[in-house]
Amino acid sequence: MLINHLLPCGTLTDAGSSFWRTLSINEKLDLLFFLRSVRMLDRRMVLWQRQGKIGTYAPVEGQEAAQVGSAYALDKKDWVFPSYREQGVAFTFGISTTSIIQYWSGRIEGCKPPIGYRYVPPTVPIATQLPHAVGAAWSIKKKKETGIAIAYFGDGATSEGDFHEALNFASIFDLPVLFFCQNNGYAISVPFAEQSATKTVVEKASAYGINAYQVDGNDVLAVYHVVKTAKSKRKPALIEAVTYRTGAHTTADDASRYRPEGEVRIWLNRDPLYRYEQLCLKEGLLDEDQIEKQDQQVAKELDRTMREVEKSHPNPSSLFTHVYHQIPDWLKKQQEEAANDVNHGSIHC
Amino acid sequence: MLINHLLPCGTLTDAGSSFWRTLSINEKLDLLFFLRSVRMLDRRMVLWQRQGKIGTYAPVEGQEAAQVGSAYALDKKDWVFPSYREQGVAFTFGISTTSIIQYWSGRIEGCKPPIGYRYVPPTVPIATQLPHAVGAAWSIKKKKETGIAIAYFGDGATSEGDFHEALNFASIFDLPVLFFCQNNGYAISVPFAEQSATKTVVEKASAYGINAYQVDGNDVLAVYHVVKTAKSKRKPALIEAVTYRTGAHTTADDASRYRPEGEVRIWLNRDPLYRYEQLCLKEGLLDEDQIEKQDQQVAKELDRTMREVEKSHPNPSSLFTHVYHQIPDWLKKQQEEAANDVNHGSIHC
Amino acid sequence: MLTMVQSIADAQRVALEIDKNVLLLGEDIGKNGGVFRATEGLWEQFGSERVIDTPLSEAGIVGSALGLAMGGFKPIIEIQFLSFITPAFEQIVSHVARMRLRSQGVFSTSMVIRAPYGGGIGAPELHSDSTEAYFVHTPGLRVVVPSSPYTAKGLLLGAVASPDPVLFLEPLRLYRTQKEEVPSDYYTLSIDKATVVSQGEDVTLIGWGAMIPLLLEASRLLMEQDITADVIDLQSLSPIDEETLFASAKKTGRVVIVHEAPRTCGVGAEIAARLSEEVIDSLEAPIKRVAGYDVPYPLFALEHAYLPSVKKVVQAVMELVYFQ
Amino acid sequence: MLTMVQSIADAQRVALEIDKNVLLLGEDIGKNGGVFRATEGLWEQFGSERVIDTPLSEAGIVGSALGLAMGGFKPIIEIQFLSFITPAFEQIVSHVARMRLRSQGVFSTSMVIRAPYGGGIGAPELHSDSTEAYFVHTPGLRVVVPSSPYTAKGLLLGAVASPDPVLFLEPLRLYRTQKEEVPSDYYTLSIDKATVVSQGEDVTLIGWGAMIPLLLEASRLLMEQDITADVIDLQSLSPIDEETLFASAKKTGRVVIVHEAPRTCGVGAEIAARLSEEVIDSLEAPIKRVAGYDVPYPLFALEHAYLPSVKKVVQAVMELVYFQ
Ligand SMILES: Cc1ncc(C[n+]2csc(CCOP(=O)(O)OP(=O)(O)O)c2C)c(N)n1
Ligand SMILES: Cc1ncc(C[n+]2csc(CCOP(=O)(O)OP(=O)(O)O)c2C)c(N)n1
């Protein structure tokens, strides 16, 4: 049942081999680039949080293949509805690291998608983005566009009513929407077995009569392949990417309180980067020096971006813009009040 | 798949015959009494609504077997969470016709369950009673009581998030709760095929890994048998009683706008009363005269009750009692205000 | 001559005609024409691609309508009764009210959520509640309430034209009480203005929706005692048209605010608070509220005891006029 | 010496000890001890039958807690952050607040819904909202907010003892800012009384939760200018302890109400409305509100610009003192 292309050691399965042959060199190298870049970005974010440069942060580590593989299968015109942990999706889809860093620095500018991109700001309330993706897919269908909508969510989201209502709508109205669940085994501290009476997420698809795919979420090739396939059908589908976050839920969380060390170790041995890197090296797509150089480039760029974000400052007047289409006069009065309140830097003065 | 004991013509199936043999005469006669009484009560309610004696009313007609059969399988100690159409359940379970008439006359007294009965006031917001039943079942389990909780709802309720969350909880915590769905084919005007991508309600149980039974909802014996069986397992179960309301959604609704006449006719031929009455007559449990006499008795009692309810008047002070455990002093002030407002009979004076 | 519910259907017909991106979504709004017939004939005219019967799933309706709005459509949603908006509460307050801001103006949130509300017609439990204050307290939304067939059509088309999401509350008690000339063409009324529906000198009566006929009746009765009233139909509950309220309060020096919702933290509280912040020195008496009691809306046998009445309003005015 | 979050854990420990019908339900409250550690150690002490990790399902949690309450248990629910109460909004307003009334007193609705709320700690989006007004406007509920470790334990145990359902809002900004002597035994504080935490003559400052330290600081600064303030910690937002507020307002003649929620239709509006109804003739200046702006709570980089500050409070007082 679990679709798998690439084993933890970096060996292709039969299905993996045939998919691999269909890929261009660029695709193959891109996947590696995104995987490595996302990990680098993610680790820096954790560090920057510790240094007080950004706020509480939700790390991706361990889930890079699920995010990169799925996002790489998307087209620019697709609608993307991420939750709060999708930095890997954002980066791969083409969202700037500036935006990503700004968002986690509590800066609303970071939410603004680049022109032409239908990349929706991260959704914090669990499962609420699923109905939005349904609506966006409906707009695609009604306008006879070619794209799809994809909603990203965790295993935890499957317990919410919005999950149910969204899948039901998608199915009844037959909409081109992919429900992409990263089942990382936990909703914060609660293991999937305590959240769901079915052993898998895909089993739930039968209540809605929609297609379902369970895929090894640490296998970037299988994820890429599955999402590409599901996308091409232009039908609602539930995709379960079985994965694991090797770090904490957020930088404010202590995962050792609820996860046995042994479990983490097992999953470290299934690292999504290692296996794909091994494959690329074996296949002679590039060598370790080239990887190293590429990494340095990315690192430099990330650090430069962080410095830039730090230099800029938020403007209190942006509290008021975009709340309504235009700032109404009555709200302008409050905006002036805020502008006059020069000491806005601190609550205690 | 569909469990059936009694054919529309009044003939027992094989399964029906063996169940029939296990029943006492009292049980057999009770079922007939309740079916006939509920229909009589229901028809009178529709009439009384037309006469302005009660408010908007949701008729049961066509669904009597589902309601009587299920309620007759319950014990006094069971928790019952009805929706707004469960007059048949209420009557069979032992709720007085006074209460039923009061409720539909807009009188809060009609909501009060008799002492010792865990019959909860009708729930109006769709599907919201399902989590309550889960909680009540949880209390049963925790207190090691012997009963179960049952939630009544329609096909429409399966589209709501609360349906999903309730079934998930019931399954995870393994609670003795029956989810009894009267699938009457419509949520007001919307046919089930437009509400759900699965053809049946029972298919949805697989998303929660719970037992499911689909039963002919117009077959009082099959319903009684299924609920008895499910109840004895003390496990969560989803029961779909396939039925039809032959009347309108409520007295304010015109069902001919959205239902073909032919469809209604088909279901009139599957009348739940006719078939069970035929069986009883054939089996010689009683004759038509006895039925007639019994009916007259019930009718007299109903009319007497209606007159009594009409004679009594609601007390404005009851707006304030039971909002909190005790009426707080600040609310007593409002209560006095209301008491002093003698002309409370009309908004326009 | 149309009733309010007919004028609302008519407004939606016009909206569907002039803008192909307008869509209707809701429970029983298609073939059935809505439980109140507020979408009567529209499914027949525009088909099920534009007048969409949905499953019984308010969060799903509002959430997917938001996705449709982001995708360039303009959904008009019917929530069958205002109380049944609560399953969609999260979608409304966490998303509909915020998506424009969160996306920094990139994604549209333009939609109208229609809901019949209020009491007085002997409806079943939870079919008569007035919960407008929840939404007035939620920045990013607009809240509009008509009080007549003519204003209903103009305000609803104004709401549809608004790029902001609008909660459009329809006082169901007025759905069929009055027939009025309603132009069959497109016209809009401003959705952020109050209207002075009757002019006077001694007291300002503020209300909306089904309270307006009641305030006019109270004002007529007061006239018999030589007390004349400004009767203000608030119409826009969010934003509140302060200027109109302040001007009237300054003129009369006495204010009574009337609404069906429970008194505590109702919209009346906000109006009273603003008046007491801005025009307190013009007031000759305390600000009075005539509102629902602080109890859940009762089953209908007692709704008349719960609701504001002409008598309660007149009494409140008398107390102010003879204050001190 | 305990912090507020420790005293809240301690209150729950005591509640679990003295009443075997007390149950804790919530997301991550068991093994993890709660994301803020407000249930630290309780799962270990009382086991998973009494300290229950639930699925991520707020409507399911509140709805099944109501069923448990009806069945004789006393649930204490943790909602992880107040904004995530919205999926349970229908269960709370249509059922928890009404089931006692609907069943005419037969079924208990006694439960406590705890939720951290408010801003000031740089939390992610939707983790800092103050939506107390929604619940204060909902008859049948009580709403309580502590402002110190000592009051937190006493009020929480008071809430648990209450037969009415209580929304217990915990100002997360104060979770760890202060350590205080907190008796380890059982004690309760009245959950419907305001407290005058500091006495003065010239102005009344009204607030709750995280506003209290800020009001005390403002009062200290004002003292330097010979302005003395009554600082009132409302504590009970529903019901509102009018007597205490009226007495102070009559004494000082000037009132500033401070809260984090958006100004429009916030609880401040209700307080202002009541004062303007009942003590208007004692006021020497308009009633002022210092509140959040009428915008969604911002991402954290701007939260300090959004929130009430000592400076804004002092400025509001000055305007009142030098009024006219
Ligand atoms: C409606 C709602 N309830 C609670 C929370 C708090 N919360 C944030 S993340 C989380 C766990 C989510 O788990 P899952 O869906 O598996 O995603 P993961 O974090 O594992 O990626 C919780 C409970 C929330 N954001 N929204
Ligand atoms: C949350 C909610 N939304 C809408 C309604 C209005 N409403 C009352 S009954 C009904 C249809 C219910 O259909 P179903 O669940 O199949 O039950 P049936 O009436 O057929 O017995 C609707 C939409 C409601 N009561 N609650």
Ligand SMILES: [Mg+2]
């Ligand atoms: Mg997870």
Ligand SMILES: [Mg+2]
């Ligand atoms: Mg039905």
